[in-house]
Amino acid sequence: xxxxxxxxxxxxxxxxxxxxxxxxxxxxxxxxxxxxxxxxxxxxxxxxxxxxxxxxxxxxxxxxxxxxxxxxxxxxxxxxxxxxxxxxxxxxxxxxxxxxxxxxxxxxxxxxxx
Amino acid sequence: xxxxxxxxxxxxxxxxxxxxxxxxxxxxxxxxxxxxxxxxxxxxxxxxxxxxxxxxxxxxxxxxxxxxxxxxxxxxxxxxxxxxxxxxxxxxxxxxxxxxxxxxxxxxxxxxxx
Numbered sequence: 001x002x003x004x005x006x007x008x009x010x011x012x013x014x015x016x017x018x019x020x021x022x023x024x025x026x027x028x029x030x031x032x033x034x035x036x037x038x039x040x041x042x043x044x045x046x047x048x049x050x051x052x053x054x055x056x057x058x059x060x061x062x063x064x065x066x067x068x069x070x071x072x073x074x075x076x077x078x079x080x081x082x083x084x085x086x087x088x089x090x091x092x093x094x095x096x097x098x099x100x101x102x103x104x105x106x107x108x109x110x111x112x113x114x
Numbered sequence: 115x116x117x118x119x120x121x122x123x124x125x126x127x128x129x130x131x132x133x134x135x136x137x138x139x140x141x142x143x144x145x146x147x148x149x150x151x152x153x154x155x156x157x158x159x160x161x162x163x164x165x166x167x168x169x170x171x172x173x174x175x176x177x178x179x180x181x182x183x184x185x186x187x188x189x190x191x192x193x194x195x196x197x198x199x200x201x202x203x204x205x206x207x208x209x210x211x212x213x214x215x216x217x218x219x220x221x222x223x224x225x226x227x228x
Binding site for chain 1: 118148156157158159160163202204215216217218219220221
């Protein structure tokens with residue numbers, strides 16, 4: 001495996017379900033990110049982890065809960081989501097410990113909330 | 115509110131022509147600027163970064179930065195149908211004591227007609 005891999009690629013869930021998105025990077029990077037991409041909106045940064053510590057949380061609702069057990073893995077736990085949370089969720093990684101622009105993205109997890 | 119503005123397009127150019135993509139940003143203190151390409155159904159991919167005023171060339175791509183005008187552009191020479199994609203402008207801003215944040219524009223959709 002190379003680069004940044006995300007699973008599942010597609011997810012449909014009801015508003016009362018609990019699910020998790022998984023991201024794994026094979027690039028030896030120190031920082032990992034969750035971004036949300038909705039139609040007609042710019043990419044929105046949700047969470048940043050640097051050396052496994054969360055350094056940014058851009059006012060994301062508590063129904064999204066990130067977890068970074070080590071520098072190669074990142075999870076996004078989802079519970080009691082709303083239909084407006086339907087979007088493409090992108091994981092990314094970068095070298096260094098600050099927020100940089102040189103991100104490597106995974107293919108994304110397409111989430112649909114019914 | 116720090117913003118990055120792009121014309122959403124679609125921008126349509128004939129094969130072999132020069133495609134010009136523009137981006138303006140609101141934070142005068144921004145230091146790093148990036149162009150990402152996103153094919154339909156795929157994740158963004160970094161294609162150019164620029165940090166100082168002037169031009170930076172990489173193959174058929176040229177990034178141009180004018181910090182005084184808060185303007186960054188991407189020129190694609192000899193456009194090919196394979197260049198058809200959405201191009202995202204991203205600007206690294208500094209938010210007080212944080213490690214910075216990468217703000218994306220909504221993207222410009224480019225269509226290169228054979």
